[in-house]
Amino acid sequence: MSADRSQSHPGEPVRTPAAIRVSGNRLKHEMSLYLRQHAHNPVDWFAWGDEALNRAKAEQKPIFLSIGYSSCHWCHVMAHEAFEDDEVAAFLNRHFVSIKVDREERPDLDATYMDAVMAMTGSGGWPMSAFLTPDLKPFYGGTYFPKETFLSVLGQIQRVFGENRRAVDDQAERLVSILAQHDRQRQSGLPDETALDEAVRLAIRRYDNVHGGFSGAQKFPTPLVWQFLLTRFRRTGDDLLGGLVRRTLDAMGEGGLHDHVGGGFHRYTVDASWTVPHFEKMLYDNAQLAALYTEAAAVFGEARYAEIARATLDFLIRDLSDEEGAFFASLDADSGGEEGSFYVWTPAEVLAAAGPTDGPALAMLFGVSEGGNFEGKNVLTRRVPPEQVGRIYPATTTPVDKLVGHYAPLLRQTRAERAAPGLDRKVVTSWNGLAISAFARAALHFNDESYRRAASRAADFLLERHRLSDGGLARAANEGRQTGPGMLTDYALFSIGLFDLFQATGAWRYLEEGRRLLELSLSRFRDPAGGFFNTADNAETPLGRRSEIYDSVRPSGNGAMLNALLTAVALTGEPRYREEAETLLRTHGGTLRQMGLEMSAWLIGLERYLGPYYEATIVGEPDEAETQSLIAAFAALCPANAVLIRLDESSLSAAQALAPVAADKGRLNGKPTAWVCRYGLCQKPTRDPAELRQQLLEGWSR
Missing domain, CATH: 1.50.10.10 (Glycosyltransferase)
Structure with missing residues (x-):
């Protein structure tokens, strides 16, 4: 059923899309980049807050809740196709209270209503489109809608909400009950x-x-x-x-x-x-x-x-x-309105940056071809071995295995002249x-x-x-x-x-x-x-x-x-x-x-x-070479199974207050010393970086 595009709704005066385009909507005052991206949509958007929620209750209108984020491609697509369209905007402004939410600022709202959308449709994503009763209970939802589909959905919801409100409220109550039961499910038992x-x-x-x-x-x-x-x-x-x-x-x-x-x-x-x-x-x-x-x-x-x-x-x-x-x-x-244009290259662009001698080899290293792999241009890859490139282009001025490192700054400089992607x-x-x-x-x-x-x-x-x-x-x-x-x-x-x-x-x-x-x-x-x-x-x-x-x-x-x-x-x-x-x-x-x-x-x-999950306490002054060697041995492992505590004379009082597990550790023979312990049970203290490494790997392969 298509939307009734003429019926009015009692309440406060409805702003026209033309008026909103001139002065902007409420989102122009928000700090979120995602919300400000919609500040001149002809939709009379609200941010989530008392003004919007009270309006929905006072006028007993359904809420259209749209959740997304600034770098979301399909959010931009729906904005262009639907939210920038006067016909869609006029219908939303007349029959709904429309709320925009940045999911990165309100992940709690996103999680709550995404669970509802997934329960209703079996899938989710962004932009997330949910329809709520004035008391914030969801009753219908989806993700991206093209304009005509969206208008049809809006028309059906407006009709059902007006003609069969009890059924809408009952459906919302059932969904909220299902979500609450799901959230309280517990499958307990200590895993091994x-x-x-x-x-x-x-x-x-x-x-x-x-x-x-x-x-x-x-x-x-x-x-x-x-x-x-x-x-x-x-x-x-x-x-x-x-x-x-x-x-x-x-x-x-x-x-x-x-x-x-x-x-x-x-x-x-x-x-x-x-x-x-x-x-x-x-x-x-x-x-x-x-x-x-x-x-x-x-x-x-x-x-x-x-x-x-x-x-x-x-x-x-x-x-x-x-x-x-x-x-x-x-x-x-x-x-600049095109997906990926900042990042893709043609062979001519690579050659212009690297010159006729090194350019062909660099293009081959990056997998760049005339046909391209993305809309006639090339997303760069590094799948071609330098040895293979070197056999085909043996006379480069820069060694083949150094080409990427040599020219990457110049390529960055070249693409910096292009329209840059938006920064949130x-x-x-x-x-x-x-x-x-x-x-x-x-x-x-x-x-x-x-x-x-x-x-x-x-x-x-x-x-x-x-x-x-x-x-x-x-x-x-x-x-x-x-x-x-x-x-x-x-x-x-x-x-x-x-x-x-x-x-x-x-x-x-x-x-x-x-x-x-x-x-x-x-x-x-x-x-x-x-x-x-x-x-x-x-x-x-x-x-x-x-x-x-x-x-x-x-x-x-x-x-x-x-x-x-x-x-x-x-x-x-x-x-x-x-x-x-x-x-x-x-x-x-x-x-x-x-x-x-x-x-x-x-x-x-x-x-x-x-476990075993260790604490390694290294006791020694920071400027002592032996202390640095022990720390370096720990750092070289980048261990997934241990934490590092550094203890010196100046930190004893802090350790007693914050990490008493380390405060009683001392030096061996006055020299920097490492202690590897697990919940208070310690291995033999050591001054040898190799032995420290061996102790940290006890129970682990590497």
Whole structure:
């Protein structure tokens, strides 16, 4: 049924699309880039808040809730086709209260209503389109709608809502009841090592033996899954599993998912071969992938993985950070209105940059051809071995294996003259927590002061600018203005970032702040039935407080809490943290056994819980060569199974207060000494870096 495009609705005067185009809608006052992108739609948008919700109740209109994010390609498509259309806008303005939400600022609303859409349709995605009663209960939903389909849907909803309101309300009540029952389901029981082994077997069954990664028409990097599988390989030494990890890291690093000119990774590829990406770049993907490649470089001794990790971190500093050290949310997939145009090349463009002698060899290295692999142009890849190129082009002025490194800065300069992808300058606390972890771990492993400084600046920014008046955290900030209270993931992932930064710097204030945030998490987010809610006890929750246990491309709130607690108990010796972690595992252990890879952050936590998981305390003054050698031995391993505590004369009082597990450790014969312990049970103290390495690997293969 098509929409009735003339019927009016009583209430406040309806603004015409023409009037809104001239003066803009309410979103022009918002800080979110995603919301401001819609500020001159002819739709009379509201942001989520009292004004919109009270309007819906007063006028008894259905709510059209549209949720997306600034770098979402299909969000832009629906905006162009539907929300910029006067006919669609006029109908929405007359019959609905239309609300826009940035999912990166309000992940709680996104999770709640995405669950509803998936329950109704069996699938989800963005833009998410949900229809709610005035009391915020969902009754219909979907994702992207083309204009005519959308008008038809609007017309049917307007008619049914007006003529059969009771049926709409009944359907909404049933859906809310189903969601509540699903959220309260618990499959308990403390899991054991069989849960880890079964998850590995599932990964092997799903593995794409041709292209690496997991079988499917599209390829997502899923860094959490590969982090777990790498950790499991380090524990077991299973060469089959190690080969799966390596081939996937190679495929991602060589394919079009990886930006070979500017560093970093795109969101996913639209094909099975890792060639043509969906071009958006997200902070959370790149932070996790940088950490993964850093650790893989240590595990496999592969210089190429170190290069990829460093290039990704350098990209984050160069292109995704502000002058005060915080990291921005994302780069858009579109450039100048075209998807991917910033990143693709023709042979002529490569030759113009590298010249007639080196250009053909460089183009071959990058897989550049006249036909191209994306709309007549080329997404760059690195699948052609330099030896093969060297045989065909033996007379290059720059050695073939040095061509990419030599010309990458020039290619970056060339593409900087193109229309750049949009930058979302939103600073999300949890995503910055992931970045702080990545930089801190890389700083320790590579002994790189620039990465140590980047992690410290980001942490200091959050501690100063994202702290609320009650001591808690803001979810995000945009142009200096905080945007809502923090979620569980913000507290947990920032805590982990601070714990990692403490290990990289030896600065005890970071351990103190990490513990403070962890204690706030325990007090404000606790679910009496077990685990933790997404939102704090004083937060707005339209359909009640909900829990998140399944990991996505990022750790779930509860998965992150599990790892924060286990890291904290290793660093501090506080037994209460281990008890909390065990309770969390016991509460959802049955679900973990059943869901496996869908809860990869939990699997990493379970590996730590089962152990052995060590604390390595290195006692010695920072400027002593022996101290530095012991720290270097720890850092070279980039261990998944240990934390580092640095103890010197100046830090004894801090250790007694914050990490009593380390405070009683001393020197052997007055010399710098390492102590490797597990929950207070210590191996023989050592001054030998090689022996320290051996002790850290006890119970692990590498």
